[in-house]
Amino acid sequence: MKQSMFGRTGSRVLAALLATSVSTAALAQQAGGQVTAPPPATGAIPAPQAGQTPTPVQVTPVQTPLPTLSREQAEQVRRLIVEGRIAQGLRYSAAEAQVLPQDDQGLVRAALDYARAIHIGRLATADFQEDWALRPAAWDPLPAFARAVADNRIPQWFAGLTPQYEGYDNLRKGLARYRRIEAAGGWSAIPAGPDLSVGSSGARVAALRARLAAEDGDVAATGNSFDAALKDAVVRAQRRYGLPPTGTVSTQTLAALNVPVASRVRQIMANMERWRWMPKEMPVDRIQVNIAAAQVAVFEGDRPVMSMRGATGKPGGGETPMLASSIHSVVLNPPWNVPAGIAARELFPKGAAYLARNGFKVIGTGANRRLQQQPAQSALGKYKFDFDNPFAVYLHDTPGKGIFNAYDRLASHGCIRLEKPGDLARLLLDGSAEWTPEAIDGALAAGKTVRAKLPKEVAVYLLYWTAYASQNGTMNFRGDPYGWDKTLASKIETRSAAQALAAR
Template sequence: MYSVSKRNHLSSLFHRGVAAAAIAGLAAGPGLAQQQAPAPTVQPVVPPAPVQLPALSPKQSAELARLLTDAGYEQGLRHDGASGPRLGSDEALVRATLDYARAVHSGRLDQSDFQQDWGLRPQPFDPLPGFADAVKRDRIAAWLRSLPPPYAGYDGLQKGLAKYRDIEAKGGWATLPAGPDLSVGATGARVTALRKRLAVEDSQVAATGATFDAALKEAVIRAQRRYGLRPTGTVSTGTLGALNVPVGDRVRQIMANMERWRWLPAEMPAKRIQVNIAAAVLTVFEGDEAIASMKAVTGRPGNETPMLQSRIHSVVLNPPWNVPTSIATKELFPKGAAYLARNNYKVIGTGPNRRLQQQPGPKTALGRYKFDFQNPYAVYLHDTPAQAAFSGFSRLESHGCVRLEKPGELAELLFRNDQNWQPEQINAALATEKTQRVQLQPQDQVSVYLLYWTAFAGGNGMNFRADPYSWDKKLASKIENRSAATAVASR
C-alpha cells in the first residue's frame, strides 16, 4: 500500500556572491622607520556569464505553450483558479518551462518553506541541460513526461487528483447532518443523504433509497476502509466526520502528498524500511516486494514524528532509556522518588543538571530492542512494554519515536545473514538484561524512511487518512503561494 515502486516494476513511491578580501597595510615595529605599504592589487569582479537559453522554432514554441497550459494544474502545483505564468515571448516560455521542470521533478517548495521537522529534502536538479537536449532533438513532449517522480504511487495520486477535481467542479458533496448513529434498519432522510454522499466516490452504491440495508452497510465498510477507520458498517461520529471533509480539502490533500513524492530520490534503495507516520504502519521492502509489515505507534500532535531518511546501523539489546529533559521535568520528576524507584529510574547528577535514566529490564519504556540511525531529531525505532496501543486504529501516542509491534521479528530479519546473531544468540543476550549494542554488517545496514502519507491510491480507489499534524493544509498552501509568486515574477 505504501510502496514506492517504479512505474516499470511492481506497483504498490541562485544566487552567486563574490567576496573581496581586505588587505591590511604593514606597519614598522617600534624604533624602525615606518614604510608605506604597497598598494593592494584589486582583482576585478567578473559577473557570471549569462545563461544561454535554447532557441525554439515556431513549431516548438506553439507545442510548448500548449503543453504548459495545464501542466502545473495536472501535476498538483496549483489549485483551481490560480493563474499560471504568462507565456508571451519565447524567453518567458523557456523560463516558465525550466521553473515547471524544477517544481515537478524535485518539488515546488523553496528551502525556506520547509519546516524543521520536514527532514526530507529533494536532490538539486538543473533542468537546463536536459531541456536544451530535448529542444535540439525535438523531443520536448517526451522530456516533459519524464520529469515527474517515476513511481506508481505518484501516478495513482495524479489520477486521483483529476477525479476529485472533477467532483469539485460538479459541486462536490453535501454535508451530512448530525444525528444518531446509522446502521442496518435505519430509514429516513439522513439515510437518503448518506446514499447520495457515498455514491459520489463509490459507483457500486445506489444513490436513491431511504432504507439502510445490507448493501449499504457494505458500502459504509468500504468507505471506512478507504478512510482508515474501523470497518464496523455503522455511521458514527468518526465516519460522519470523514465523509464531511470538503472535496476541496481532499484535492489539497492529494496535492500535498504529490509534493512529498517529489522530495524522494529518483531511485529508492532496494533494501529499505518505510514508516507511514500518519497511518502508524511499518513496512519492510526488498526491491518492490513488501516482505514484512507491522503496526507502529508514532508521535502525538505536539510531539510530531519527523519526516526523514537515514540508515539503521545498529541494534541495541536491553537498551536503557535516557529520558529527555523535557519529559523528565514535566512528567516524571513530579511523580516523586517512590515512583521513580518502583519503575527502575536512576537519577544521575544533582541540582538543575540532574537527569533520569531508566535501567534495562521489562519495565523500560524502550522494551528489549532499539534500532539506531543517525538523525538530528534524536528519534529511533524501539520496542515497548505498552502493547495495548497496537489494538487501536489511531496510534499516535508517542513522544516522537516509533514504537514497534513486532521488534523481535525485525531484529531477526536484520541479523539473518550474521551467524553470530541468530535467534538463539539474540535470546541469550536478552536474558542477561545487560545492554549490548550490536553493529550491523555494512551489507546488512538498511535505509529507513519516515514518511507522512495521508492520501494514496489503492485497489478500492483513493484512500485518505486523517491529517493529525495539519501538515497537508500547510504544505498545500505553501505550494499554491510559491506557484503564485513564481507566476507573478515571470510577468
C-alpha cells in the same frame, strides 16, 4: 524466492514471518506503497594512478544560454505546461492560472519553472520546516532542457521529470478522478443526527447513500433505507478513511464523509508534492514508516515482505519528523535515556518514589541531572533500532502492547513503537555469524544491554502520507494529524503569489 538481502537463511526466516503476517502487501500500501524508479545518470572522476598525487578538480561554471524555440515547439511547450499544471496537481488556487508569456524567452523561463515544480517540488529551501528533513537536492533544468529542444524531444523530457513511482502515478490518477467528482458538483454534507445503522431510514439515510455513491460505484445512489448492502458500503468507506470498520455511521465516520471534495483534492496534491521530495531512486531493500497512518513496512527487492502496526508521534510537540537514514544496529535490552524535556515536564514532578518504583535512575545533580530508565523496566522494551538523525528518534519495542489494538496510534514522543520488533530484529540480523537467533535469545535472557551490529545497513524512510491508492486504485485518506497538508498548501500559495507579483 531468491536469497534474502538479510542473510543466507533469509528465505526460511521470511517464509515464517509471512506466514504470520496478514495482508502484507495491502498493509504496506499504508506505509508508502511500492516504488519503481530508473537509476539516475551518474558520472565519476577517474582515480589517480598509483604514486600520483591527486589533482584538485577545478570546476568552471558554464552559463547555458536560453534556447530558442521554433513556432511548433513554443505551441508544444504551452500545451504541455497548461495541461501539466492540472494533471500534475500544481494548481492550488485561481491566482496560479496565469497567462503564459508570449515572448520566447519568457516562455522558456516558464518551462524551466514548470520543470522544477514537477521534478523537485515548489518550495524554496527556506520554506521547509525543521522536521521536514526529507528534502530534494538542488537541480538546474536548463542544460537538459536545452538538449531536449535541440533534439526536438521536449514532451519526452517533461514526461521523465515526474517521480517515476507507482505511488505518485496512482495519486495522479486519483487526482483526475476527484477533480471529475468536483466538476460534477461534488457531494453534499450529511446532516448531523443520531448514529445510522442497519434498520435506519429517512432523509439522512438517503443523503448517506448519495454521498457514498459519489466515491463508490457499487452503491445504489437512491433509497432511504439502511440495509445490509449499505452497511457493506459503509465498511468499505471506513476502511478507506482508516476508521474502525463497524458499519455504523457515528461521529468519526460522519466527519470523514463530510470533508468536502475540494479538500480531498488538495490533500492529494499535497501528497504529490511530497513525492517530489523523494530521492529519484530508493533502495529496493528498505523499511518505510507512514507517520500519518502509523504503519510500518519492510521491502525486499521493491516487494513488501513484512508489515506491522506502529505508534508514531502525537500532535502538539511530539511529531515524528520526515527523514531518510539507515539502520546500523539493534540494541538489545536498551535503557531509556529520557530526553531532558520529557524528564522535566512529565517525570521529575511525579517524585522520587515514582521514579524508583518505575526503574528510573537519576544521573548527575542540579541543572545537569538526567534520567535513565533501567533495561528491566525500560519504556523501549527489549529492542531499539538505531539510525543516525538529528532528532534522536528511532524504532523500538514497547511494553505497552495495547496501543496496537487502537486505530488512532499517534501516541509517542516522536519515536516509532513497533508491533513486532522481535520479528524485525531477527530479519535484519539474519546472516550475522555472531547474532544467530539463539544468540539473540541468550542476550535477551541475560538482561544486559548489548549492541548487535547489522551485517548490512538497511535504509529507513519516515514519510507522511495522508492520501495514497490501494492496489486496485481506490483512493485512501487519513487525517492530517500534524496539519502538514494545510501548512504545505499555504506555503505553496504564498510563494506562488509572490512569484506572480514579481512577474508583473
